[in-house]
Amino acid sequence: GQNIDQPTEMTATEGAIVQINCTYQTSGFNGLFWYQQHAGEAPTFLSYNVLDGLEEKGRFSSFLSRSKGYSYLLLKELQMKDSASYLCAVRDSNYQLIWGAGTKLIIKP
Amino acid sequence: IAGITQAPTSQILAAGRRMTLRCTQDMRHNAMYWYRQDLGLGLRLIHYSNTAGTTGKGEVPDGYSVSRANTDDFPLTLASAVPSQTSVYFCASSPGASTGELFFGEGSRLTVL
Numbered sequence: 001g002q003n004i005d006q007p008t009e010m011t012a013t014e015g016a017i018v019q020i021n022c023t024y025q026t027s028g029f030n031g032l033f034w035y036q037q038h039a040g041e042a043p044t045f046l047s048y049n050v051l052d053g054l055e056e057k058g059r060f061s062s063f064l065s066r067s068k069g070y071s072y073l074l075l076k077e078l079q080m081k082d083s084a085s086y087l088c089a090v091r092d093s094n095y096q097l098i099w100g101a102g103t104k105l106i107i108k109p
Numbered sequence: 110i111a112g113i114t115q116a117p118t119s120q121i122l123a124a125g126r127r128m129t130l131r132c133t134q135d136m137r138h139n140a141m142y143w144y145r146q147d148l149g150l151g152l153r154l155i156h157y158s159n160t161a162g163t164t165g166k167g168e169v170p171d172g173y174s175v176s177r178a179n180t181d182d183f184p185l186t187l188a189s190a191v192p193s194q195t196s197v198y199f200c201a202s203s204p205g206a207s208t209g210e211l212f213f214g215e216g217s218r219l220t221v222l
Contacts, residue, residue, distance in 0.1 A: 042215050
């Protein structure tokens with residue numbers, strides 16, 4: 001079966017750095033997405049990786065290793081507004097998105 | 110403002126009733142999707158449409174139906190609601206079935222009693 005694993009919850013301090021990991025086992029691979037979802041709101045797109053390596057976008061970076069079935073989202077200079085759930089999703093061989101359950105990130109002052 | 114609109118935002122429904130959740134996008138995206146989101150679970154695909162006039166079943170299609178008469182609209186119908194269909198429903202769209210990220214509507218919170 002297809003599976004996306006992420007930690008359920010993480011806690012970090014304002015101003016610090018946090019890394020949210022995502023491992024996947026899917027039938028084929030056509031890209032990996034990270035979304036941010038604030039409580040009670042819709043998911044919003046953060047990043048997309050299809051080749052191995054690091055993609056940097058401001059305070060957020062996303063890394064992919066296809067051989068290891070592994071990605072992480074790195075958030076730097078954490079702000080209180082970064083408190084949200086972070087969803088990892090993989091596009092499989094049928095171009096369908098398989099979603100992880102999400103990681104709830106709690107930022108403390 | 111361009112985007113994707115869902116209605117209603119929230120609804121309480123008696124079991125056995127018929128309900129249609131509406132979804133409209135003005136981005137001229139070809140692909141549209143309906144997901145449900147339940148606590149502790151990832152987004153689960155109910156139905157999708159790669160282009161106007163075509164639809165397909167996702168991971169959890171039972172009890173739901175969709176239609177795609179034109180590019181902009183993708184309504185989701187619950188023919189006879191059951192309590193297990195209590196969930197938050199998100200409509201989404203993307204430029205193509207295999208390209209681009211998904212853009213989500215604000216969600217419809219449905220409670221079936």
